[in-house]
Amino acid sequence: MDGQNRNIRVTSFDVAERAGVSQSTVSRALSGSSVITEATREKVLSAAQELGYFVDERAARLRRGHTGTLATVVVRKPGSTAKDVNPFAYTLLGGIIAAASERGLEVLVSMQGEVDKLFGHYVERGQAEGLIVIGTTANAPAWDFFRGIGETSQPVAYWGSPRGDLDWVSSDNIGGAHIAADHLIAQGCTKLVCIGAENSPQRQFDERSEAFCTHAQSLGHSTQLITIKDMQNRREQGRVAAKQLLDSGAEFDGIFVVCDAIAFGAMETLQEAGRSIPDDVSVVGFDGLPAGELSNPPLTSLEPDMDLAGRLLVEAVTEVHDSPSVRRVPVSLVKRVSA
Amino acid sequence: MDGQNRNIRVTSFDVAERAGVSQSTVSRALSGSSVITEATREKVLSAAQELGYFVDERAARLRRGHTGTLATVVVRKPGSTAKDVNPFAYTLLGGIIAAASERGLEVLVSMQGEVDKLFGHYVERGQAEGLIVIGTTANAPAWDFFRGIGETSQPVAYWGSPRGDLDWVSSDNIGGAHIAADHLIAQGCTKLVCIGAENSPQRQFDERSEAFCTHAQSLGHSTQLITIKDMQNRREQGRVAAKQLLDSGAEFDGIFVVCDAIAFGAMETLQEAGRSIPDDVSVVGFDGLPAGELSNPPLTSLEPDMDLAGRLLVEAVTEVHDSPSVRRVPVSLVKRVSA
DNA sequence: CTGAAAGCGCTTACAG
DNA sequence: CTGAAAGCGCTTACAG
Numbered sequence: 001m002d003g004q005n006r007n008i009r010v011t012s013f014d015v016a017e018r019a020g021v022s023q024s025t026v027s028r029a030l031s032g033s034s035v036i037t038e039a040t041r042e043k044v045l046s047a048a049q050e051l052g053y054f055v056d057e058r059a060a061r062l063r064r065g066h067t068g069t070l071a072t073v074v075v076r077k078p079g080s081t082a083k084d085v086n087p088f089a090y091t092l093l094g095g096i097i098a099a100a101s102e103r104g105l106e107v108l109v110s111m112q113g114e115v116d117k118l119f120g121h122y123v124e125r126g127q128a129e130g131l132i133v134i135g136t137t138a139n140a141p142a143w144d145f146f147r148g149i150g151e152t153s154q155p156v157a158y159w160g161s162p163r164g165d166l167d168w169v170s171s172d173n174i175g176g177a178h179i180a181a182d183h184l185i186a187q188g189c190t191k192l193v194c195i196g197a198e199n200s201p202q203r204q205f206d207e208r209s210e211a212f213c214t215h216a217q218s219l220g221h222s223t224q225l226i227t228i229k230d231m232q233n234r235r236e237q238g239r240v241a242a243k244q245l246l247d248s249g250a251e252f253d254g255i256f257v258v259c260d261a262i263a264f265g266a267m268e269t270l271q272e273a274g275r276s277i278p279d280d281v282s283v284v285g286f287d288g289l290p291a292g293e294l295s296n297p298p299l300t301s302l303e304p305d306m307d308l309a310g311r312l313l314v315e316a317v318t319e320v321h322d323s324p325s326v327r328r329v330p331v332s333l334v335k336r337v338s339a
Numbered sequence: 340m341d342g343q344n345r346n347i348r349v350t351s352f353d354v355a356e357r358a359g360v361s362q363s364t365v366s367r368a369l370s371g372s373s374v375i376t377e378a379t380r381e382k383v384l385s386a387a388q389e390l391g392y393f394v395d396e397r398a399a400r401l402r403r404g405h406t407g408t409l410a411t412v413v414v415r416k417p418g419s420t421a422k423d424v425n426p427f428a429y430t431l432l433g434g435i436i437a438a439a440s441e442r443g444l445e446v447l448v449s450m451q452g453e454v455d456k457l458f459g460h461y462v463e464r465g466q467a468e469g470l471i472v473i474g475t476t477a478n479a480p481a482w483d484f485f486r487g488i489g490e491t492s493q494p495v496a497y498w499g500s501p502r503g504d505l506d507w508v509s510s511d512n513i514g515g516a517h518i519a520a521d522h523l524i525a526q527g528c529t530k531l532v533c534i535g536a537e538n539s540p541q542r543q544f545d546e547r548s549e550a551f552c553t554h555a556q557s558l559g560h561s562t563q564l565i566t567i568k569d570m571q572n573r574r575e576q577g578r579v580a581a582k583q584l585l586d587s588g589a590e591f592d593g594i595f596v597v598c599d600a601i602a603f604g605a606m607e608t609l610q611e612a613g614r615s616i617p618d619d620v621s622v623v624g625f626d627g628l629p630a631g632e633l634s635n636p637p638l639t640s641l642e643p644d645m646d647l648a649g650r651l652l653v654e655a656v657t658e659v660h661d662s663p664s665v666r667r668v669p670v671s672l673v674k675r676v677s678a
Numbered sequence: 679c680t681g682a683a684a685g686c687g688c689t690t691a692c693a694g
Numbered sequence: 695c696t697g698a699a700a701g702c703g704c705t706t707a708c709a710g
Contacts, residue, residue, distance in 0.1 A: 011703060022681045027705060035679060052491065054463035058406070059703035062397040063686050069447070082433030082645050083629060090429035094421030097450050106466075108408070109448045111436050124393035126687085127445075152391065264633055290422060294603055296635040306421050350687060361697045366689060374695060398687035402702050465703085684707085691700085 010053045019047035030055060067129055069106040070317060071122035072096055075135030075142045076113040085111070086261075088287055089135050092159060095310025096132055103314060105129070115141045120149035120156075130155040130317035137162040137202060138232070157316035159309070164203020169312045169327045171286075173204055176302040176331035177211035180256040180284045183300070183333055185219060187282050189254025192216050192223045195241045195266055196258040200227070208258045208286060224250060228262060238265025246273050253281050254339070260285040264295050267338065271296075282339035286331075298336035304329045349392045358386035369394060406468055408445040409656060410461035411435055414474030414481045415452040424450070425600075427626055428474050431498060434649025435471055442653060444468070454480045459488035459495075469494040469656035476501040476541060477571070496655035498648070503542025508651045508666045510625075512543055515641040515670035516550035519595040519623045522639070524558060526621050526678055528593025531555050531562045534580045534605055535597040539566070547597045547625060563589060567601060577604025585612050592620050593678070599624040603634050606677065610635075621678035625670075637675035643668045 012030075016023040021040060029036045029044035047053075061067050074093060076085050093109065100107045108128060112118055122128040133146045133156065143161050150156035150166065158166040184192060196209030205228075213223045226245050228237045238257065242265070245252065257263035263285035267277055275281050277297055285292065288303020309329045316327065351369075355362040360379060368375045368383035375383075386392075400406050413432060415424050432448065439446045447467060451457055461467040472485045472495065482500050489495035489505065497505040523531060535548030544567075552562045565584050567576045577596065581604070584591065596602035602624035606616055614620050616636055624631065627642020648668045655666065 009703090013703085023703095024681060024683095024705080025679090027703095028680085031705080037679065040679085052463070054460050056401070056465040056703050058397050058401040058465045059686085060705070061686095062395070062401055062688085063703080063705045065686070065705095067397070082437055082649060083430045085433055087426055087429070087629075090426070090433070091422045094424055094429070094450060097448055098421055101449060106447055106449065108445055109436055110440060110445065111433060121393050124391070126395040126397045290426075291630040291633050294630050294634045296633070310421060348687085352687085362687095363689080363697060363699095364695090366687095367696085370689080376695065379695085395687050398702085399689070400702095401704085402687080402689045404689095404702070679710100681710085682708095684705105686703105686705085689700105689702085692698095694695100694697085 009056070010051045012053070012055065014051055015044065015047045015053050018051060019043045062126070067127060068104065069108055069128045070096075070100050070130055070132060070314065071108045071110070071128035072132040072134065073120065073146070074109065074111045075133065075139050075146070076111050077136055077138055078113045078115065080113055086136060087289055087291065091306050092134050092309055095306040095308075096134075096313055097310070098307060099310040099314040102311075103318065105314070105318070111135075112142060113139060115145075118142055118145045120146055121153060123153050130157070132157050132159075132313050132317055133161075133166075134159045134313075140201075155317045155320070157313050159313060160204065162201045164207075167203075167326065168316045169309060169329065170204060171304040171309075172328040172331050173207035174211040175328070176286060176304075177208045177256065178215045179331070179333050180286070180302060181212050181216040181219070181221075184254035184256065184282055184284060184339060185216070185221060187254065187278070187339055189282055190221055191250075191252045191254065192221050193226060193245060193250075193252045193255045194223065194258070195226045195228060195238065195245070195255060195262060197227050198225060205258045208256075212256050224252065234259065234261035235265035235268075238262035238267075239269045242266040242269035242273075246270070255281060255283045257283060257285050260287040260289040260292055260299060260301055263299055263301070264291075267295065267297075267299070277338050284339045288334050292334070292336060295338075297338050300336045300339040301334050302331045303334045304331045348395070349390045351392070351394065353390055354383065354386045354392050357390060358382045401465070406466060407443070408447055408467045409435075409439050409469055409471060409653065410447045410449070410467035411471040411473065412459065412485070413448070413450045414472065414478050414485070415450050416475055416477055417452045417454065419452055425475060426628055426630065430645050431473050431648055434645040434647075435473075435652055436649070437646060438649040438653040441650075442657065444653070444657070450474075451481060452478060454484075457481055457484045459485055460492060462492050469496070471496050471498075471652050471656055472500075472505075473498045473652075479540075494656045494659070496652050498652060499543065501540045503546075506542075506665060507655045508648060508668065509543060510643040510648075511667040511670050512546035513550040514667070515625060515643075516547045516595065517554045518641060518670070518672050519625070520551050520555040520558065520560075522672055523593035523595065523621055523623060523678060524555070524560060526593065526617070528621055529560055530589075530591045530593065531560050532565060532584060532589075532591045532594045533562065533597070534565045534567065534577065534584070534594060534601060536566050537564060544597045547595075551595050563591065573598065573600035574604035574607075577601035577606075578608045581605040581608035581612075585609070594620060594622045596622060596624050599626040599628040599631055599638060599640055602638055602640075606634065606636075606638070616677050623678045627673050631673070631675060634677075636677050639675045639678040640673050641670045642673045643670045
């Protein structure tokens, strides 16, 4: 049967011939034009089905002048592989894809890390209506490149750029930090610690840290900030920070760690030093990684609504704005065992 | 500057005019045709750059007759959200994207679950050269749909279909199961158990189970199979299976669990019952999930090479074959604490 | 409501 | 080596 033959593309002309109408009519019938008679639409529909016809989107989009797709690039570290990319980024990607699909948009995904191979001109090439950039903050050159893209080619939306200057959408860091402080205090903790950052290239971490300390202090509690060291591995950052805290000799009974991956490392070191969690010290993380269910003990964390995050990102890139509007994704406490 | 204006698309004619050549020459120069003089190529290149010109891929691909892209659909359960999808699927997706990019292909990703909204005719619509289907086996209707797509529209490659009849590429289940048995035996285990499946809709699990038992027995060791019950949550399946094993009163000192997520649940129940891992019983999983680093204790597992998996999938869909050739992705032991 | 024609922005024979 | 022209498969004014 012709329609089944993969080598011969069936066109709208073939359908027109079979249905006994003009090619324009085929196009209108298939695109759902309201001007077409129901009878002729049915003729066309069944002819199309019999021939196994589908409209060629390259042609349709060229003619229409839009693409019906969104590009999203996941920035990764140079030389990294699929399993190195952060689960958070994957989940966010999933949220973006779901949200795009809700709006009838497709999504073109790339993972970029090598600095000499960065590409972002999807809009100019007629491949997408806009670009969403997410991924690791640990590749500054890549983010610089995409900052440049955003300046000449709109629309672009970002999540989690290193300096935070690009984030059109991000977690509600302040709200989350407040919840963390409130929760720790409600558990009876009085000597609070934040494992986080200050004046760091990681604006998100800065925000969480500052909001936590300010809020806890305003509630009359002492607070100490341990800043994470600059190193590749988040787990290791957590171990080092916990060791520093332990070595300082300071007393503490409640810790807010600005991200789950760091919290995992911190908990290890704390427990190795004989501190029991949550008996001696309560720990709250941030990001709500599913892996937190598995940690020892399971990690209480602040979880952003990832589906909403995807939706806001898609919206940011899909609706026209004069200036970037920062949107905050609400975060909720996932109570597990650590606090 | 005109080239910066986002509302007016700059075309190859504009570049031609600026460079003082014909539009055909622009096209040739930009597509790297070897027939073009170096001098005129440079003229064209700089004109293009000055105008901020990029070729419109819709037009180029329409004319060329190919798309330069691959579609991949991640099947998910109906009603599930971004964070519900298996980390394994995300990592595999990452491997596919990386491999496609290596070959100069882009990838269009969708996540599909709702049975009334399945779509797979990317090739017919001129959107892709081929389709890769991955994701959860827990959505049989979706897999049936994509099986149908594969029958009328080539090329399609699959990973992890429920019945296993569709898998062009999958883990080396047999090799992995052998490694698991050998490792457990090397740890001194003699009373072996497999938490797995037999004649199940999950062919991958069947393969692993059978290969494990056969191999262990051939080495002179007793072996017992606990089959997992049909339920939504893998962790829970593990808990139930471990409980059944415990209740059976049988002695055991080494367990191979056919997937990590099930192993996590099994370990919980085992430990709650007072069995120490790995002292009383060693446990080996399958999949090599990064979350296994966090479990209590960290899970020893068989990890497939996910980048190679992506590469094989891309290759399967990219090269022409007469019949589906099953490819096995090598698996290696990640030794952690549980065994 | 339907058809004939133009045109979206490219690539690629075909001449020269 | 370069240019003029055709054509990829659609959508959409423009007539009727």
